[in-house]
Amino acid sequence: MQRSEIEDKADFGHIRYAQLWEDADVLTQGLGACAGGTLVSICAAGDNALAMLVLDPAKVVVVDLSLAQIACLKLRIGAFRHLTHAEFLELMGARPSTQRRELLNRALADLDAETRNLWESLAEDVDQHGAGGVGKFERYFRIFRTRLLPFVHSQKTIDAIFVPRPKSERQTFLDTRFNSWRWRLLLNIFFSRLVMGRMGRDQAFFDHVEGSPAQHVARRIRHAAVDCDPSENPYLHWIMHGTHGAALPMTWRAEHFEVIKSRLDRLDIRPGSLEAFVSTGEKADGFNLSDIFEYMSPDVFEQVYGTILNAAAPGARLVYWNMMAPRRVPQAFANRVTRLRAVEDRLKAIDKAFFYSDFVVEQVNA
Ligand SMILES: C[S@@+](CC[C@H](N)C(=O)[O-])C[C@H]1O[C@@H](n2cnc3c(N)ncnc32)[C@H](O)[C@@H]1O
Secondary structure, three states, X not given: XXXXXXXXXXXXXXXXXXXXXXXXXXXXXXXXXXXXXXEXXXXXXXXXXXXXXXXXXXXXXEEEOOHHHHHXXXXXXXXXXXXXXXXXXXXXXXXXOOOHHHHXXXXXXXXXXXXXXXXXHOHHHHHHHOHHHOOHHHHHHHHHHHHHHHHOXXXXXXXXXXXXXXXXXXXXXXXXXXXXXXXXXXXXXXXXXHHHHHHOOOHHHHOOOOOOHHHHHHHHHHHHHHHOOHHHOHHHHHHHHOOOOOOOOHHHOHHHHHHHHHXXXXXXXXXXXXXXXXXXXXXXXEEEOOOHHHHOOHHHHHHHHHHHHHOEEEEEEXXXXXXXXXXXXXXXXXXXXXXXXXXXXXXXOOOOOOOOOEEEEEEXXX
C-alpha cells in the first residue's frame, strides 16, 4: 500500500473533524450527473460521502488515512439505521437533547468493537456537545465561542446575525455592529498560525500555506455575512451557537434521510490513502477530494494528481477546495482536463462553508 506524504508528519489518532465543514450542496452539484457510476470520496466525518448517495451512484468508495475519521462515518451509518431523523439530529448535536447516551448506544449497536470503543470513550463529550461536536476542530470553535466571543460581542448581537435581512442591511450590520476593533483583534489573535496550529490544525499543515490566516478569515466572513444570507447558513450558526438553527447541512436535512438510509449498502469503506485507491486500477466517475491537496507539497500534489487522472473515467469530475494554499490542475496535466469555470463560479457564490478561498471543478476530457 502506498504511503501518503502527510502520514509521516501528522498524528491521526483522534477525531479531528466530527462533522464536515465542506458544503455538500455545493459538492453534489459540482459532481454533476453520476447516476449508476462509481464515486470516490475522502471520508473526513463522513457526511459528504453520505450526501453523494443522493446522486444515485452504484457505489461510493470512501477512503481516509484516519481510522478515527472512518469511525465518524460508521457512527452515522448506525444512526441512520437505528434512529429516527429527529433522534439523529439530537445525537449529532444539531438539536438539544437529554438522551444522547441512549441514542449513542442504539447507533453503535451493530458496529465493530473498535468503533464502539472509540465512541464509548467519548460518551461524555457526545452527551454535552453532540457527536458532531467532539472533534479537535469543533473544540477549537467551542473555545472561540465560549471563552473569547463573549468579550467581543453580546448575545444580542450574536443572535442578530441570524435575523433574515436584505443584502444592503447585511452590509450595514457587518460594518456598524459586528466588525468592531475588538472583533478584528480577536481574529488576529485567534487565527494566528501559532494558535491555529496548537488548537485546531496540525502545525505540519501550515508548511505549504501562504498569507495570514486572519486576513483570509476576515475576507471570507464578508462572503458569509453579506454576499450570502447568514440565516440560511448552518456552519456559521454552529460556530456562533454550538448547534444548528433552522438551516442544516445537506446530509442532515429531513428531505434526504430516507434516500440516504436506503442506499447505505452502496458505501464501500476502505481505510487508507487515496493514493492506495488509485493504484488498484479501478476507474471512478467522480471524486470528492475535500481539501487534501493543500496538505501536500506542490511536487507531491502533481504526482498524486496524475495518478488520480489515471484512475478517472472520461468525463469524471474532480471536485475539491483550497483553504489557503493555491492548488489547481498542474501544468503537466492541463491538456487532460477542462476547468468548469461557470459551474465553479455559480457554486462558489453559494458555498455556505465560507472559510475556503477556492472551489475547483475539473472534468477529465473524453
Ligand atoms: C483533508 S481533511 C479536511 C477536512 C475538512 N476540511 C472538513 O471540513 O472536514 C479531510 C480528511 O482527509 C484525510 N486525508 C488527508 N490526506 C489524505 C490522503 N492522501 N488519503 C486519504 N485521506 C486523506 C484526513 O485524514 C482527514 O480526515
